[in-house]
Amino acid sequence: MKYFLLLPLFLTSIFVSAQDDNSFIETYPQFPECAGIQEELQENCFKRNFTSLILEKFQLPEIVSSENYRGTQTVIFEVDEEGKFMIVYQDAEFDELKNEMIRVFQDLPIIKPATYSGRPMHMQFKMPLRIPLNNNQPILEEIAAEEKAIIAASENDVQKEKVKEVKKPGIKKQPDDNYVDKPISEYDLIKSEKFTSPRYTSEINIPLSHEFYGRFDAEFNRIGTNTHAASKPLLFSEVNKYYNFEAHRDALLQDRRSWGGRKLWNEHLIRFQTDKYWFTLDAGFDLQLGKDFNDNKHSFTYNNTRAAIIQGGLGKNLNFYSVIYENQGRFANYYNRYAESIRPAGGDPAIIPGRGIAKTFMNDGYDYPVAEGYLSFTPSDFLNIQFGHGNNFIGDGYRSLIVSDNASPYPYLKLNTTFWKLKYTNTWMSLRDVRPEVTNSGSYRTKYMANHYLSYNVTKRLNLGFFESVVWENDNDRGFDLNYLNPVIFYRAIEFSTGADGGNAIIGLTGKYKLSNQGYVYGQWLIDEFSSGDIFGGEGSWKNKLGFQIGAKYFDAFKVKNLYLQAEYNQVRPYTYSHNSFVLNYGHNNQSMAHLWGANFREFIGIARYRWDRYYGNAKIIYGKRGFDFENTGDKTNFGQDIYRTEDDRALENGVEIGQGNTTTSFYTELEAGYIVNPTTNLKLFASFIFRDFNPQANTINTFKNSTSWINVGLRTDIFNWYFDY
The missing domain is CATH 2.40.160.130 (Capsule assembly protein Wzi)
Structure with missing residues (x-):
C-alpha cells in the first residue's frame, strides 16, 4: 500500500532547515523535469519531484500500521557532488522504518547536483517524518499553489519594470559597482566547494x-x-x-x-x-x-x-x-x-x-x-x-x-x-x-x-x-x-x-x-x-x-x-x-x-x-x-x-x-x-x-x-x- 510521505515538512523544514538561507546556491539540485525553468522556481520544482518519488516508492511497514503508531522519524540526507541521494543519519523507533527509507533512497535516480560559482557542491537536508502519513495528501497542492504565487509575483515585477521604463524615458544610469541596493549575507556565502585533498x-x-x-x-x-x-x-x-x-x-x-x-x-x-x-x-x-x-x-x-x-x-x-x-x-x-x-x-x-x-x-x-x-x-x-x-x-x-x-x-x-x-x-x-x-x-x-x-x-x-x-x-x-x-x-x-x-x-x-x-x-x-x-x-x-x-x-x-x-x-x-x-x-x-x-x-x-x-x-x-x-x-x-x-x-x-x-x-x-x-x-x-x-x-x-x-x-x-x- 502506497502512502503520502514527508509532505508537510518540506515547506517548513526539509528543504531549508539544513541550509537556513539558500542565497549562496547558484542552481538547486535538478531533476530532468526542472531543467530550463526560471531560477525562482528551482527549489519548488525540486520539492515537487522529490515528493512525488517518495509518494510513489515508500511503503509503510506492516508493524508500524498494525500498532497504530504515532511519532516522528528524522532523516538527514544530502545530494552529493555527483547528484546521488545519500542518507547521512536516521532516528526512528522501528528499524523497519529505517530499512524502508534506505530501500527508497537506493532506488532514487542520480540527478544534477547543486552548484556554486559553477562548481558542483553537496547540499544537505533535514527531514522530520510524522506518522501516521494519511494527513499529508494536501501538500502537493500547497507546493503547486506556492509555485503559482511565485510566477504571479514574477509577472507583476516584470509589469512594474515596464511601467517604470514608460514613466522615465531616456538614458539609463549605469549601476555603481560599490552600491548594494539590497542586503546580502556574507556569512551564508562561506560554503565549501569540492574537496580536492590539497594537503x-x-x-x-x-x-x-x-x-x-x-x-x-x-x-x-x-x-x-x-x-x-x-x-x-x-x-x-x-x-x-x-x-x-x-x-x-x-x-x-x-x-x-x-x-x-x-x-x-x-x-x-x-x-x-x-x-x-x-x-x-x-x-x-x-x-x-x-x-x-x-x-x-x-x-x-x-x-x-x-x-x-x-x-x-x-x-x-x-x-x-x-x-x-x-x-x-x-x-x-x-x-x-x-x-x-x-x-x-x-x-x-x-x-x-x-x-x-x-x-x-x-x-x-x-x-x-x-x-x-x-x-x-x-x-x-x-x-x-x-x-x-x-x-x-x-x-x-x-x-x-x-x-x-x-x-x-x-x-x-x-x-x-x-x-x-x-x-x-x-x-x-x-x-x-x-x-x-x-x-x-x-x-x-x-x-x-x-x-x-x-x-x-x-x-x-x-x-x-x-x-x-x-x-x-x-x-x-x-x-x-x-x-x-x-x-x-x-x-x-x-x-x-x-x-x-x-x-x-x-x-x-x-x-x-x-x-x-x-x-x-x-x-x-x-x-x-x-x-x-x-x-x-x-x-x-x-x-x-x-x-x-x-x-x-x-x-x-x-x-x-x-x-x-x-x-x-x-x-x-x-x-x-x-x-x-x-x-x-x-x-x-x-x-x-x-x-x-x-x-x-x-x-x-x-x-x-x-x-x-x-x-x-x-x-x-x-x-x-x-x-x-x-x-x-x-x-x-x-x-x-x-x-x-x-x-x-x-x-x-x-x-x-x-x-x-x-x-x-x-x-x-x-x-x-x-x-x-x-x-x-x-x-x-x-x-x-x-x-x-x-x-x-x-x-x-x-x-x-x-x-x-x-x-x-x-x-x-x-x-x-x-x-x-x-
Missing part, C-alpha cells in the same frame, strides 16, 4: 612515521632523482612529485555511502575548501590495552590518548598544522622505570620519553599532555620557513646520530633552502634542562641549539651531507646569541670567539649511495671532539668522542612487492654528546637529541616491513652492547654513557672503549601487525608483541637484569614515532 600538494610536513615514510622511500630515492631525503620531516609537496599520495590513498578507499562510513573509513572528519583556503579537522586516538607478563603487581598496561588535529592552507604560500593530545597511560615495567629515572625537578613523577612531563594519574599511571604545531611559509620556490613546536630528524636510517625525534617536542625555527643540487637546512631550537641541580627558582634552565645541514647530490647516485651544531646557554644574560643566526658561518669559530665554555659544537658527515632503484646504502660520521694526536697515538683517549652509522635498505626485496628490508649498525664512543660544563650537553628534557641510548654503545638493527592493501606487518630486532655507570660512590665514576654527567668526572683518561663500565647486553624484538582503518588520517588497528632482555654485568638501582614480554592491542592515529626500544 598532498601543500607545504605541510609529512608526519614522522617510519612505516609511512617506508611507503614512498623507493620512489623518492630512484637513481637520477634530484631529491634530498635526510632532512626530515619532508613536505608533501616535495615528495608528491615522485609518489602520488592521492592515487595510493584512493586505491585503498572503500565503497562507503553513509556519512559515518565515509568519515570512519575514508575521509577527514571535517573538511572545507574554497579557491582561497582550506582546512581539515580530525579526531586522533592512541587507545592501547596490553599486558606485561613480568609485572605481577598490575593486571594490564594501557594508554588512552585523544587528540584534535587541524591543518590547512591560507592562500598558496601559508600552511598550518596543530595537534593537541590528552593522554593517560601505564606501560611495561622497564619503560615506567626509565620514565621515572628521568623525572624532572618539582615533584612530577616522570617524563614519558618522546612525549613530555607527566603527573600522577590514579596512583600508578601517568597523565602527560602534549601539544605540537607549526606555521609553514613558502615565499618562493626555493625557500620554506617553519616556526613551530615539534621534532626534527636528520638521516636516512632508523636511528640518527646527529638529530633524532626521540626527545620531547621543542620550539624551533627552520629554514629549508633548495636549489640546483643542494638543500640547506638551518634550524634554531630552544631546549630545557629540567634536572634539580640546574633548576632556578622553580623554572627550568633554558639553553639553545642551532644546526646547519647541507645536502649535496654529487652524482645521480651519490649524496653527501655536511652537518654542524652548537649548544649554548643563557649565561651572562646573553639570551639567544645573535652570532648563531648567521646561516653560513662555521659554529666552531663562534664557539671559540664566545669563550672556552661558550658553546658545545658538533660536526658530522652523512652519505648515501643508490645501488639500484631497489636499494641504497647510507651512513653517518659524528665528531664531538677530535684529537688526531690521541687517535694516531693508539692510547684510546677519552677525547676521541666519535660515532658512526652504516646501513642498507632493500625495496621489493627478493621480487616480493611491498616487502621492505633494512639493516643498520650504530656505535658511539664514551663521553660523546657530553660537556665539561653542567648544561651544555646534547640533550633536552633529560633525553638525548641524538641516539636514545646516549653514548658508549654499539647496536645492530634489522627491520622488515610488508604491506598488502590495508594490511601491514612490521618486525624489528635490535641487539646491543652498552656501558653504564656503577653505583655513584663519588668522583671519577663516569664511564661515558650518561650524556648529562660532566666529562670532568670521567673514570678513564686512556684505554677508553665502547662498553666500558657496567657492561650490558641488550636484546629487543618487536612484532606488529595491523589494519589501516582510514588511509587519509593513517588510523590503524594493531596488535604488537615486544620481548626485551636486559643483562648488565652488575645490578644497580636503575640498571639490573630483567626480562619483559609485553603484548598490546590498540587503535592508533600514526602521526609520530614512539620508541620503546630503550
Whole structure:
C-alpha cells in the first residue's frame, strides 16, 4: 500500500532547515523535469519531484500500521557532488522504518547536483517524518499553489519594470559597482566547494612515521632523482612529485555511502575548501590495552590518548598544522622505570620519553599532555620557513646520530633552502634542562641549539651531507646569541670567539649511495671532539668522542612487492654528546637529541616491513652492547654513557672503549601487525608483541637484569614515532 510521505515538512523544514538561507546556491539540485525553468522556481520544482518519488516508492511497514503508531522519524540526507541521494543519519523507533527509507533512497535516480560559482557542491537536508502519513495528501497542492504565487509575483515585477521604463524615458544610469541596493549575507556565502585533498600538494610536513615514510622511500630515492631525503620531516609537496599520495590513498578507499562510513573509513572528519583556503579537522586516538607478563603487581598496561588535529592552507604560500593530545597511560615495567629515572625537578613523577612531563594519574599511571604545531611559509620556490613546536630528524636510517625525534617536542625555527643540487637546512631550537641541580627558582634552565645541514647530490647516485651544531646557554644574560643566526658561518669559530665554555659544537658527515632503484646504502660520521694526536697515538683517549652509522635498505626485496628490508649498525664512543660544563650537553628534557641510548654503545638493527592493501606487518630486532655507570660512590665514576654527567668526572683518561663500565647486553624484538582503518588520517588497528632482555654485568638501582614480554592491542592515529626500544 502506497502512502503520502514527508509532505508537510518540506515547506517548513526539509528543504531549508539544513541550509537556513539558500542565497549562496547558484542552481538547486535538478531533476530532468526542472531543467530550463526560471531560477525562482528551482527549489519548488525540486520539492515537487522529490515528493512525488517518495509518494510513489515508500511503503509503510506492516508493524508500524498494525500498532497504530504515532511519532516522528528524522532523516538527514544530502545530494552529493555527483547528484546521488545519500542518507547521512536516521532516528526512528522501528528499524523497519529505517530499512524502508534506505530501500527508497537506493532506488532514487542520480540527478544534477547543486552548484556554486559553477562548481558542483553537496547540499544537505533535514527531514522530520510524522506518522501516521494519511494527513499529508494536501501538500502537493500547497507546493503547486506556492509555485503559482511565485510566477504571479514574477509577472507583476516584470509589469512594474515596464511601467517604470514608460514613466522615465531616456538614458539609463549605469549601476555603481560599490552600491548594494539590497542586503546580502556574507556569512551564508562561506560554503565549501569540492574537496580536492590539497594537503598532498601543500607545504605541510609529512608526519614522522617510519612505516609511512617506508611507503614512498623507493620512489623518492630512484637513481637520477634530484631529491634530498635526510632532512626530515619532508613536505608533501616535495615528495608528491615522485609518489602520488592521492592515487595510493584512493586505491585503498572503500565503497562507503553513509556519512559515518565515509568519515570512519575514508575521509577527514571535517573538511572545507574554497579557491582561497582550506582546512581539515580530525579526531586522533592512541587507545592501547596490553599486558606485561613480568609485572605481577598490575593486571594490564594501557594508554588512552585523544587528540584534535587541524591543518590547512591560507592562500598558496601559508600552511598550518596543530595537534593537541590528552593522554593517560601505564606501560611495561622497564619503560615506567626509565620514565621515572628521568623525572624532572618539582615533584612530577616522570617524563614519558618522546612525549613530555607527566603527573600522577590514579596512583600508578601517568597523565602527560602534549601539544605540537607549526606555521609553514613558502615565499618562493626555493625557500620554506617553519616556526613551530615539534621534532626534527636528520638521516636516512632508523636511528640518527646527529638529530633524532626521540626527545620531547621543542620550539624551533627552520629554514629549508633548495636549489640546483643542494638543500640547506638551518634550524634554531630552544631546549630545557629540567634536572634539580640546574633548576632556578622553580623554572627550568633554558639553553639553545642551532644546526646547519647541507645536502649535496654529487652524482645521480651519490649524496653527501655536511652537518654542524652548537649548544649554548643563557649565561651572562646573553639570551639567544645573535652570532648563531648567521646561516653560513662555521659554529666552531663562534664557539671559540664566545669563550672556552661558550658553546658545545658538533660536526658530522652523512652519505648515501643508490645501488639500484631497489636499494641504497647510507651512513653517518659524528665528531664531538677530535684529537688526531690521541687517535694516531693508539692510547684510546677519552677525547676521541666519535660515532658512526652504516646501513642498507632493500625495496621489493627478493621480487616480493611491498616487502621492505633494512639493516643498520650504530656505535658511539664514551663521553660523546657530553660537556665539561653542567648544561651544555646534547640533550633536552633529560633525553638525548641524538641516539636514545646516549653514548658508549654499539647496536645492530634489522627491520622488515610488508604491506598488502590495508594490511601491514612490521618486525624489528635490535641487539646491543652498552656501558653504564656503577653505583655513584663519588668522583671519577663516569664511564661515558650518561650524556648529562660532566666529562670532568670521567673514570678513564686512556684505554677508553665502547662498553666500558657496567657492561650490558641488550636484546629487543618487536612484532606488529595491523589494519589501516582510514588511509587519509593513517588510523590503524594493531596488535604488537615486544620481548626485551636486559643483562648488565652488575645490578644497580636503575640498571639490573630483567626480562619483559609485553603484548598490546590498540587503535592508533600514526602521526609520530614512539620508541620503546630503550
